[in-house]
Amino acid sequence: MQRRAAGIAARLALLLASTVMLSACVVRGPFIPPNLAPGARQHVDLENTPFFPQKKYQCGPAALAMVLGASSAIVTPDALVPLVYLPARHGSLQVEMQAAPRRFERLSYRLSPNMDSILAELNAGRPVLVLHNYGLPMFPRWHYAVVIGYDAKRDRFLLRSGSKARSEWRVRTFMVAWHNGGRWAMVVLRPGETPASANPTLYLESAADFERGANPPAARAAFDAAVQRWPAEPVGWVGRGTAEYRQGHLADAARDYAAALRIDDANLGARNNLAQTLLDMGCPRAARELLRAVDAGALKSPLREAVTDTREHADAAAEAGVAPDDAVCGSFVAK
Amino acid sequence: MSLSLWRKSSIAILSVALFNMGLASAAQAAIVDTSALVAPDRATDLNTVRTQLDRADVRAKFEQMGVDAAVVEHRIASLNDRELHRLAADMQNAPAGGDAVWIVGAVFIVLLILELTGVIDIFKKV
Numbered sequence: 001m002q003r004r005a006a007g008i009a010a011r012l013a014l015l016l017a018s019t020v021m022l023s024a025c026v027v028r029g030p031f032i033p034p035n036l037a038p039g040a041r042q043h044v045d046l047e048n049t050p051f052f053p054q055k056k057y058q059c060g061p062a063a064l065a066m067v068l069g070a071s072s073a074i075v076t077p078d079a080l081v082p083l084v085y086l087p088a089r090h091g092s093l094q095v096e097m098q099a100a101p102r103r104f105e106r107l108s109y110r111l112s113p114n115m116d117s118i119l120a121e122l123n124a125g126r127p128v129l130v131l132h133n134y135g136l137p138m139f140p141r142w143h144y145a146v147v148i149g150y151d152a153k154r155d156r157f158l159l160r161s162g163s164k165a166r167s168e169w170r171v172r173t174f175m176v177a178w179h180n181g182g183r184w185a186m187v188v189l190r191p192g193e194t195p196a197s198a199n200p201t202l203y204l205e206s207a208a209d210f211e212r213g214a215n216p217p218a219a220r221a222a223f224d225a226a227v228q229r230w231p232a233e234p235v236g237w238v239g240r241g242t243a244e245y246r247q248g249h250l251a252d253a254a255r256d257y258a259a260a261l262r263i264d265d266a267n268l269g270a271r272n273n274l275a276q277t278l279l280d281m282g283c284p285r286a287a288r289e290l291l292r293a294v295d296a297g298a299l300k301s302p303l304r305e306a307v308t309d310t311r312e313h314a315d316a317a318a319e320a321g322v323a324p325d326d327a328v329c330g331s332f333v334a335k
Numbered sequence: 336m337s338l339s340l341w342r343k344s345s346i347a348i349l350s351v352a353l354f355n356m357g358l359a360s361a362a363q364a365a366i367v368d369t370s371a372l373v374a375p376d377r378a379t380d381l382n383t384v385r386t387q388l389d390r391a392d393v394r395a396k397f398e399q400m401g402v403d404a405a406v407v408e409h410r411i412a413s414l415n416d417r418e419l420h421r422l423a424a425d426m427q428n429a430p431a432g433g434d435a436v437w438i439v440g441a442v443f444i445v446l447l448i449l450e451l452t453g454v455i456d457i458f459k460k461v
Contacts, residue, residue: 031458057433083410087401091431095421099413114460131432134443144432162434172457176446179457182430201373208370209415223369239369246366269372276365301383302371309365 030155031171035116040123045149045158046070049127051165052077059162060084060092063144064100066160067129067188073104091142094131094184101188105218107210109195109203113183115175117197121187122150124196127160131184132177142181191221200230207239216246227256234260238270245277253277254332268294268303274332276310283329284317290333370415386416389423396426 036042050069054062054077061080068075083100084092101108111117111128118128128147135141145161157169178185187195191214194203207222214222220243226236241256257274260267271294275287291314296307390411397407414422421429449455 054434059434060432063432082403082406083413086397086426086431089400089426089431089433091433093422093426093429093431095414095418095429096410097432099415099418103413115458131430133430136446140430141434142430142432143434172450173447175457176443176450179455180446184430204369205373208368208373211369212415213413235369235372238372242366242369267372269367269369273366303367306365306367313365 029171030152031115031175032119032150032152032155035114035119036152037116037120037123040119042152043150044122046122046125046127047148049146049148049160051160053163053165057090058085058092059144060097063129063146063160064092064097066146067127067186068101068104068106070127071106071188071190073101073106073188075104092144097129097144098186102210102213105191105214107189107191107193107206107222108186109189109198109206111185111187111195111197112199112202113185115171118147118185119150120196122147126187126189126196129186129188130178131181132174133181134177135180140180147185191218192225194225194229198229200226200233200236203230204233204235204239208235211239211242216243219243220247232263234264234267234270237263238267238273241270241273241277245273250277250281251328254281258332268299268307272303272307272310275314276306278329278332279310279314279317281329283326283332284314286329286333287314288318386419389416389419392423393419393426396422400426 048070050066052062052065058077058081061077061084064080064084065075065077080100083103084096086093086096098108098110111121118130121128130145130147132143132145133140134143143161145159147157147159148166149158150156151158151168155171157171157174159167159169159174161167189195189206191210204226207219207226210222211219220240223236223239223243226233227240230236237256237260241253241260244250244256245253254274254277257270257277260270261274264270271290275290278284278287278290287310291307291311294307294311296304296311299307393414394407394411397410398404402410411419446455450457
């Protein structure tokens with residue numbers, strides 16, 4: 001028995017020794033500097049980020065309150081518990097963490113799963129909410145924390161986590177926990193802000209999610225930011241147009257939809273919305289002309305219903321022949 | 336009982352929802368939401384029905400998992416179709432961030448060593 005134990009001990013020692021030797025050949029680093037964008041700061045400490053120590057199992061509400069607070073949406077973790085805490089799971093789910101900011105007139109944006117996107121947001125002054133896993137795939141231990149800074153020289157991340165207002169993390173430790181947590185990270189944006197690291201498609205998805213419950217001026221700000229930053233993306237123009245339409249600014253809406261159509265003539269959302277707007281402006285002939293070549297039967301819901309409906313109304317109004325379309329009508333339709 | 340309670344309530348909810356759908360589209364001129372344009376492939380005719388089922392499913396799971404009945408509807412209303420579907424599919428096992436307990440610290444050290452020795456590469460871009 002004793003010999004066997006000694007054998008195991010010897011084998012363990014051998015394993016440890018070989019591990020240490022192996023690691024000696026692959027020691028790398030530093031890790032932060034190569035992931036920093038040119039001109040980025042070497043040291044970021046967003047010390048003005050509010051801090052809320054978590055209650056048992058409630059790191060989700062606490063972390064969310066911190067990033068919301070940093071975007072000047074003042075809310076306590078207690079107020080977030082009913083929105084994101086799931087008692088039977090002793091935690092909060094990512095889906096709800098991403099949905100909750102919309103309740104406070106904020107967009108949430110999931111970052112690309114790489115360290116450079118976290119660094120870019122911190123450098124832009126925005127704290128980052130991350131999911132860590134301190135367990136194994138079979139036995140996970142998930143935890144939300146807020147990254148509030150980094151120190152490139154010392155290769156450290158700075159976090160608000162659990163009951164600690166500040167804790168320094170070696171990059172390697174941080175990355176193992178983040179990697180095993182699925183590399184999930186999000187930021188909270190005021191309408192009108194775009195993330196430093198944004199990809200237009202992901203941002204527009206986030207803005208479209210935001211549009212659903214937002215008041216039209218806030219939705220306008222979110223899409224206006226997209227139009228300014230990515231003017232070649234038709235969806236940004238459509239979103240801004242719809243926000244204008246919902247405020248009753250028909251001419252502005254028509255201008256934005258027309259801009260989207262100039263970029264992408266095949267964008268049927270822009271085409272339908274422009275037709276509906278022209279109809280509301282008293283231009284049924286121009287509206288009908290826009291939809292003339294569209295085969296509604298080939299479209300999917302909800303576009304199909306929208307086009308059918310717009311066309312019916314346009315036909316009826318054009319045939320009633322109230323008044324001829326005036327010159328204004330023509331100005332929104334591409335020749 | 337041939338029809339389960341869940342099925343019965345789904346049918347009831349669906350019929351109300353289908354009725355409401357007609358009302359909503361009549362009231363709100365034919366402007367298409369931007370969400371239908373960002374990922375047009377997602378939109379299918381089945382989606383509306385699926386969303387109603389997902390909603391019933393998530394509502395039942397929220398109640399089972401101890402969410403206060405008074406806020407269940409509020410929470411469901413915060414979610415879009417895609418999010419409802421994700422929750423309906425995997426509320427039991429999806430990551431739920433809770434406490435920062437290091438009870439599995441030893442395991443974590445093993446992972447760190449694996450990383451150090453290059454068995455897993457966490458710094459690789461994905």
